[in-house]
Amino acid sequence: MSNIHSYRAAAGHGLRASRMESHGVPGRVQVTDATRRRLGPPFRFEDHGFIEAKGIGQLHTWFLSRGDLNLAV
Incomplete structure (x- = not known):
């Protein structure tokens, strides 16, 4: 993968994370x-x-159940 394609892929994930954070x-844990x-x-x-994610469209999101948060040890 060329550098420009790597950058675009990373930027896409960053945009999605930013949009999810604003709806968190x-x-x-969403x-x-x-x-x-x-x-x-x-x-x-x-x-x-x-959620309506600007520049992406609708994203179906989920919350990790609170009881499962203890598994991440």
């Missing part, structure tokens, strides 16, 4: 639908619904 809730599917069990998630 303090103390909660993930995209793709991340939720990739993590799967043993994690549990609470549907946060769709």
Whole structure:
């Protein structure tokens, strides 16, 4: 992958993270639908619904269930 393509890919992830942060809730871990599917069990998630992410469109987001936060030790 050329440097310009690497930069564009990284910029896209940064934009998504920035948009999700602006729709986040303090103390909660918010993930995209793709991340939720990739993590799967043993994690549990609470549907946060769709957010409108400027420059991206709608993103389906989820919160990591509070009980699962203890697993990240």
